[in-house]
Amino acid sequence: MTDDRIDPPMRGDERETLRAYLDYHRATLAMKTEGLTDDELRRRSMPPSTLTLLGLVRHMAEVERTWFRRVINGEDIPLVWSDEGDYQVAYDASGSTGAEAFAAWQTEIDHARRIEQEAASLDVTGYQPRWGEDVSLRLVMLHLIHEYARHNGHADFLREGIDGTVGA
Template sequence: MSERIGPPLRGDERETLRAFLDFHRATLALKCEGLNDEQLRRQASPPSTLSLLGLVRHMTEVERTWFRRVMGKENVGLVYSEETDYQAAYDASGATWGEAVAAWEAEVEASRRIEREAESLDVTAYNARWEEEVSLRLVMHHMIHEYARHNGHADLLREAVDGVTGV
């Protein structure tokens, strides 16, 4: 994942959305930095079974779904479930950082490509789950929201694993 760079203070809408999304992607990567697989799999906030590695796997599915499946109209399944079970990604019990980060980075790159190739933020695609057309603008905002929400979880998980805060 790339280094974390703040969004432009005077960028246009698309540049600003792109930068905020990349900022949050980099934040999740930083939350996982320096931990081994066992620490990344640790379910550190009982009774929740959530782990840092589970969050990375979940965000892999979110990237794939919103960008490749919805906006890109690609006929691809989920990464971690053949039954389209979005919760399956959270089970990181047998996962490793190497496989999880490779899958996540591949989906992020596909997402970036689809966003770059879109004519504008007004481009729409059908979201079968919502049974509605959605714009790239909505998808970008939704992704920022999704990462920000889960980065809050990652803050708590990381602190519980090794006491690190403030990343």
């Protein structure tokens, strides 16, 4: 695995630090999937779990899309893989390719970065219908860092089970 991740700043301001940690975790998931075939990316962890690296990539595309585009930007758009709003559909990567999933994920990351950079401050809010609450961009960025951190832990185990690669 090539580790091209950029360490977050030691003395950055709040926004710079949140942005850097989010990008660090995005890069970690990319690193954990580097160099694998579609079949390896679709390999399940262990019965009965259906969790795969490709499913995690697809899930994170949905997470990025939901929190930045739908919540903060207020866009009325469906999920990437489910017109019915079923988040579980993304985890089923059995008919997916790495190229398709990574392109969708990168598209959503690009939108997320643009939305965050154009926001006047971390205090910008959007409505989260599942919670029935307005949430700040600050909370969204922290939530995404949390979500990536959890799933990068899953990715560690999945990658080790595929080819024995550990670390980072």
